[in-house]
Amino acid sequence: MTLLVRNILNLRSSPSNVVCRKNIYTTRHLSSEMLLVHRDSKENNSKIPFQFTEANMKRIQAIVQNYPEGSQMSAISMAMDIVQRQIGWIPISAMHKVAELLSMPRMRVYEWATFYTMCKREYRGKFNVKVCKSLPCMLRGSDFIIRAVEDATGCCAGGLSGDKMFGVDLVECQGACANAPVIAIDDDYYEDLTVCDVYNIIEKLRCGDIPPSGPQGGRYAAEPCCGLTSLLTCPPPPGYCLQEALRQEKKGDGCNK
Numbered sequence: 001m002t003l004l005v006r007n008i009l010n011l012r013s014s015p016s017n018v019v020c021r022k023n024i025y026t027t028r029h030l031s032s033e034m035l036l037v038h039r040d041s042k043e044n045n046s047k048i049p050f051q052f053t054e055a056n057m058k059r060i061q062a063i064v065q066n067y068p069e070g071s072q073m074s075a076i077s078m079a080m081d082i083v084q085r086q087i088g089w090i091p092i093s094a095m096h097k098v099a100e101l102l103s104m105p106r107m108r109v110y111e112w113a114t115f116y117t118m119c120k121r122e123y124r125g126k127f128n129v130k131v132c133k134s135l136p137c138m139l140r141g142s143d144f145i146i147r148a149v150e151d152a153t154g155c156c157a158g159g160l161s162g163d164k165m166f167g168v169d170l171v172e173c174q175g176a177c178a179n180a181p182v183i184a185i186d187d188d189y190y191e192d193l194t195v196c197d198v199y200n201i202i203e204k205l206r207c208g209d210i211p212p213s214g215p216q217g218g219r220y221a222a223e224p225c226c227g228l229t230s231l232l233t234c235p236p237p238p239g240y241c242l243q244e245a246l247r248q249e250k251k252g253d254g255c256n257k
Ligand code: FES
Pocket: 132, 133, 134, 135, 136, 137, 138, 172, 173, 174, 175, 176, 177, 180, 181, 182
């Protein structure tokens, strides 16, 4: 036992085993009560009327018809998405409208709206920039990307730019880790980002252009950066290596004459 303790002490004090301190960048934690609580405000209260456009109302009616009588509330995700696409966010009066249309208690709609983080319960700008801060993106430099986004938009994470053009949010994994670091702007993903790309993208949006989405480094989708290492030949045709007896007869073969 004494020998073991001595060995451990020796190991710790040995210069060859000193672990160098690494610079670890930690992403700031965004604390907010917004996810759970609604407080009436001048811009968001139940007295402000909300109406679907005629086209959107037709869309919702068509979606509701996909569900059996009594299960209309299953269309809630689509209805909320339609609200968000119509005005850019989901105020409390729109939630009430959805509850009325789908014959469901308002509380069920509130539950949906506070559970899904893609539901914007306050206006998040003309362009909502969501910067991924989960592990693969963090290891590929998302901290620098966050700083660049904040600098280019003039808006801190969680806030709205002065001209209300950009809202910046820090989000968890966007499901595109193979192309980290990633930002999502509304429905578009910008991948394999560098700080320089971020400034270009924000500048183009500010000028009214929509920059091409996808990997910014020139590679196709999530292919290896140095070119393909597998799947180098064309795939064999359907029926490859199939037993002769199992092959389908060609159309017209075997019909009674
Ligand atoms: S960690 Fe960023 S997309 Fe998965």
